[in-house]
Amino acid sequence: MFSPRSSRGDKAKPFERGLMSQTLENRASPDAATQLDIYRRMVRIERNDEFTRTQIRRGRITAPYYSARGQEVIPSTLSNLMTDDDVICTIYRGIHDMVAKGMPLRPLWAEICGRIDGTCKGKGGPMHLTHPETGVMVTTGIVGSSMPIANGFAWASLLDGSKRVTVAYFGDGASNIGAFHEALNLASVWKLPVIFVCSNNGFAEHTRYENATSVDFISKRAIGYGMPGYTVDGNDPLDMYAHAHAAIERARAGDGPTLLECKTFRFMGHVFGDADSYMTKEEKDAALAKDPLVLFRQKLLDDGIATEEQLEEMKTSIEAEVQDAIDFAFESGYASVDELRRDVFAEEIPA
Amino acid sequence: MFSPRSSRGDKAKPFERGLMSQTLENRASPDAATQLDIYRRMVRIERNDEFTRTQIRRGRITAPYYSARGQEVIPSTLSNLMTDDDVICTIYRGIHDMVAKGMPLRPLWAEICGRIDGTCKGKGGPMHLTHPETGVMVTTGIVGSSMPIANGFAWASLLDGSKRVTVAYFGDGASNIGAFHEALNLASVWKLPVIFVCSNNGFAEHTRYENATSVDFISKRAIGYGMPGYTVDGNDPLDMYAHAHAAIERARAGDGPTLLECKTFRFMGHVFGDADSYMTKEEKDAALAKDPLVLFRQKLLDDGIATEEQLEEMKTSIEAEVQDAIDFAFESGYASVDELRRDVFAEEIPA
Amino acid sequence: MSTETAEMLKMTGQAAITAALFQAMEEDSKVLVFGEDVADREGGGVMGTTRGLSTKFGDLRVRSTPIAEQSIVGAAVGAAMAGYKPVAEIMLMNFITVAMDMIVNHAAKLRFMSGGQSTVPLVIRTLTGAGWQTAGQHSDHYEGWFAHTAGIKVVAPATPADYKGLLLSAIQDPDPVLFIENSRTLFVPGEVAADQGPIPLGKARVAREGTHISLITYSGMVANCLAAAAELETQGISAEVIDLRTVSPWDKDAVLASADKTGRAIVVHEAVRHFGPGGEIASTIQEELFRKLKAPVRRLGAPYSAVPFAKVLEDAFLVQPADIAAAAKALCEYD
C-alpha cells in the first residue's frame, strides 16, 4: 500500500484494472499539513471506534454497532477537502464519515446512548445520526438510499448558485441495488455536484463481492452513466487525495458527478461481534497487517511530517475528547415519552 | 438501413458506437425461408395494429392503445429463433411481441375488447395479455418490471435442466429505472439464460432519449454487468438476426445473459392519439420514410425470396385471420361480475 | 378565501392544480416542480397539468426526470431538507410502489429520527382512479398505506376549488404531503373563486347537509355519495355528505359531530374495503358514539380484487350511487 511504487504519486496504479476502467490524469498531492490533518481525522475515528467497542463490551451500549475500523482513510481524506457547507449523506456504517466531517463527539455519544442531549434527542440512534451544522444531513439504514437523497442536496446547490458539494457514501453491496442506478443516472443527466463514494470493503454482510457483483470493478459502472469512475486505493491517503481532489474540483466547477470506488477492508466484520466465518483467517490477517492507520503513521514519521511526541500528544488529546464525550453522554438524561408526539410533524401531535 | 453497406452482413456497423461498445464477431445470417418467416410475423403485427387502430377510431375499443408500429422487426426476428417453450415477459407496448411469438388472435382480440373469451376473461385487458401456451407469460404496465420477473423464468430453466430461453422486452426509458439494474446484475451473477431486449425508440413517453439517459448507447451499460451488450439496428432483420442468434445461442449454451439495444422508432407516438409535439416533423418523416416493413418487403422481392403475388396472398390471409379474430371478439360475451371473486386466489372468494 | 362577492371562475380540477402551481411558484421561489415529462419541452406533462411552468419559471425549478421514481422522491427529500419546497409528480399511484422506501423510510421519518433537525416539506402529487379501463396496474387507491405511515399527510380533494386550495396548503405545509388526484373528478369543471387561497389541511367540508344518515367520504366517491343522497331524498331520507378532503389527519370533530347528529354513518371510499382506510373512521365513530348510534357503522369500498379491465367488471368494482343508497336505506331501517 505504501510501497515505493504507490507512493510515487501520480504513477500509482495499485489495482490491475480491467480494460475499460478509467485512470486519473492530473493527480493532486497533499502537503504535509494536509497529511497531518488527514491522519488526525483518522485517529479521531479510530479512537472513537475503539472506545465505542469498549463500552459495548462492558454492556453500556446495547444497540447493534457497525464498526468501520480499517476504512478511516476514505472519509478523512474527503473531509479534509470539504468545508462545513459541504454535506454528506451516509449509512449505518457511517460514524467514521461523521467524525471525519468534524461532528462534535458529545452529542454523537449522547445519541448512541439514546440520551436527550444526543443529536437526535435519542430518537434516531447510531443508524440515524444527523448534524446539519457540520453537514451530516442524512444517515440511512437502508442499503442504497443515501444516493437518491444526495442528488436532492446537489440540485439545491445548483438552485442556490452555491459551490456546495454533496458526498453520498455507500458500500459495495449497495452498488447492486436499484437506487444506485437511478441516482447515478439522474446525477449525470442533471450534471449534479455530487460524489458517489463507494467504500468497497469486499463484503456485503456475509457475501463476498464477487458472489453478488457482476463486474470486476464497480468503477466501470460509471461508463454506463457517462461519468468518470475510478477505482482508488481507499487505504492510501495519497491515492484517495488525488481522486477526491479531482472529484470535488469537478463538482465545484459545475462539471457533474464522479464515482469513486475506494477499496478497503472492515476489520470488525459486518456487525460488531459477528463470527467472520465468511472470510478466511489469511485474508483477514493480511488486511490487519496493512492497517492504514499504522502505515500512515509510519509514513508521517518517515517523511518527517510529524514526530512520535506530536503523534502521541494528538492521540492523547483525542482520547480526552472521546472520554469527555462518553462522560457527557452517560450523564445526560432520557427524553420524556412526550417526544413520541414531537417531531412527527412540525406541530406536536395532541396527546 | 438496407443500404448496400448494412446488407453486407458481418461488416454492418449501422451506428457509430462510442469507444467502449462491443461488436459481434461471428454473425449468423437468415436464409430465405427464415427471412420470409420474419416478414410474415412483421405483416401479422402490422395488419393487427392497423385493424386495432381502425376499431379505436370507430369507437369500438375504448382502452388506451400503445401502438408498436415501426418496431416490428425486433420481436419478429427473435420469435423466429424461439420455440413455444421459450418464454417472453413484455410490456404495455407489447402486442407486437405477442403476435410475433405466435399468440392466436381470437383470444387476443377478445381480451382487448374485454370479453369472456379473452385470454384473461377480460380481466387483464391489453396491458396484461397472457398466453402461456405460446410463452407469453407476463405483460406488465410498470416500466422496468418485465426484467426481474424474466430472471425467475430463466432460473427455472436452470432448475429444470431445460434449454428454455427467456426474453425480457422493455424500452429505452426503462433502462433508467432500478429494476433494470438489479435484474441485469442478478442475471449475470447467476448466469441466467435470459436476453434483455431494449427497444430503443428514442422516446419515453414525451421525453427524448438523451434528456433522460446518461449514456450514448444503452448497450454500454452491459459493461457494468460483465455481460455482452450490443447496439443493433432494430429495423434491420439481418442485423437483428445476427445478434438475436448469438444471444439465444449463448443463453442455450449456459453462458448467461445478453443485453440487446435495438434501435427503432414508434410511428404512432406514445399512446395512440397523442400529439407528437415532442418530436419534429422532420425526424418523424425521416423515420416513416424508412418504414422497415416497406424496406424489407422490397428486399425480399429484390433478392427473389418472394414474389408480389406471394406477399399479397400472405397479406390477404393475415387480414382474414385478423378480421376473423375481430368478429370472434365482438361476438363474445362479458364476464359475470362473479369474476371479481374468482382468480384472486385459487379458491373463489365467498360472495 | 372566497367570499360571496368573489369573482367565480369555471375550471376543471386539472386547471385548478395548474393555477395553484403557478401561484405557489410565483409567491415562493423555493417551490420546485418535477417529475416525468413535466417540463414544456416534454409538453408540460402527459396530461398537460404542468404546462407553461418551465417556460415561466425556468428549467432549473421545473424539470422533467428520467423514469426513476425512487430518484424522483429521493431528490425531493434532499431538496426539501436543503430548504426547498419540491412538488414531485409520480404519474400514477401504482408507480409509487417503486418509491416506497423513499417515502416511508425517509420522507415521513427524517424529522422524527433526527429529533426535529431535518424538515422535509415536500409534496408528492399523484393520480389514480378506476373508470378508464386502465386495469390492474394503473388505477389503485393506496391512500390507506400512507395514512397508516406516521409522518406524512394524505390529501384527496374532490372539487376544483379544493384541488386548488388544498394544493396551496400542501405546498406551504412544513411536512410531507401526498396529494391524490382522482381521474374521474380531475376533468370535471366546477366553480373556483378567482382569488381562491389555501384551504386548511385536516378540515372536512359538509358537501351536503342532512339529518338521517352521514355519508363520510373523500376524493372520487364524494360525487357518488352526492348522487346517492339525491336519490335518497326522493325516498324521504336526508343524507349528510362529509367530504374529508384530508384523509390523514382526518377531521374527527366534523365526522363525530355529523354522526352524533344523524346517529347513522357509512364510510365510503374507492379503495378496497378489506383493511381499507374506512376501518379507522368506522371504528372511531363506534368507539366515540357507542350509545348514541342507531345502527352499526357501515363501510363501502371496492371488493377484494385487482381493478378489472372490462367495463362491466370495472363498474361493478366501483362503489356506485345505487350501492350507497341501498346501504343507507338499510341502515335507516336497521333495528
Added chain:
Amino acid sequence: MSTETAEMLKMTGQAAITAALFQAMEEDSKVLVFGEDVADREGGGVMGTTRGLSTKFGDLRVRSTPIAEQSIVGAAVGAAMAGYKPVAEIMLMNFITVAMDMIVNHAAKLRFMSGGQSTVPLVIRTLTGAGWQTAGQHSDHYEGWFAHTAGIKVVAPATPADYKGLLLSAIQDPDPVLFIENSRTLFVPGEVAADQGPIPLGKARVAREGTHISLITYSGMVANCLAAAAELETQGISAEVIDLRTVSPWDKDAVLASADKTGRAIVVHEAVRHFGPGGEIASTIQEELFRKLKAPVRRLGAPYSAVPFAKVLEDAFLVQPADIAAAAKALCEYD
C-alpha cells in the same frame, strides 16, 4: 398433526422455521429458498435460520442473492409462475419498501389479471418488531398494507409450533403469502410436536379462554395479551385471547364467536394504531354484533410515530401488558 401422545420437542421459533424449511424442501423438490446471505457459504443467513439448507439441497435450490430486493421478489414471481415454490427472504420488513411493485402490482395480481392462467405460489419470509433498539428503519410493522392488497395472504405466527405449521401451509398454498416473523418471539423456546405438520391458514387459535372480554391479536402481541390476561385474572377479569395467526384472510367466525360470548373486545397489534389493521376487525365486530356489545370495540397499537431508538421511548412505543390490562378493565367497567 400433534396429538396428546405425540413426542414434544422444545425449540425456538427460529428452529421451527428451519425445521419447516428442511421438511418442505425434502417433501417437494419444487421448493426453493433464496435471499441475502441464506446459503451456507454466507453462513446460512445472518441469523442462521437457513443454515444447512444449501449444503443439503444444493446451490441451485438454495441461493444467496445480491442486495436487490426487487430482483429477489421478481425472481420469485417468475420462478413461481414457472412451477416452483420459492420461499424468498426479505431480511427485514422495512426493506420490503423497495420491492413493493413486485409484490403488489405483480405477485398479488397476476393470477387475477391473467384470468387465472398465472399462479404465483410464493412465500416471502420477513422479520420485524421493536424491542432491540434498531430504531426507525428496522422494526416497522406493515402487515396492514398487505392485508389491504387483494391477492396476497398475510401470516403472522406467535409460537414455535405455529411458526412451523403455518410456514408449511404457506409453502403449500397456491397463492402468494407474506410470512412475518417477529423479533421478540422468534428466539423464545416453546413446545413443538416432533411431527408437527401444516396448520391451516385463516384459522385463529384460542390462546386462552375467558368470559368477560376478548383480546384479539397476533404475532408479538399475543405474549403481551397473555401477560395482560394473567394480570386481569388477579383482578377478577377473565380475558379470552384470540391469536389470529393469519391476518388476512382473518378468521371472522372465531373472532365473532368470542366477541359474541364476551360482549367486549379489544384488538391489539404492534403496528401503528392510526389506520392500522385493527380498524378492519373492530369495524366488523361492531357491524356484526351491534346490539350485542356491552361496550365499544377498542383498538390498541403503536402511537403515530416512527419507532424510536432510546429504550425508554421504545418501551413506551410498544403496547405493554399494562396498557392492555388497563384498557380491558375500563371496558369491563364501561357504562
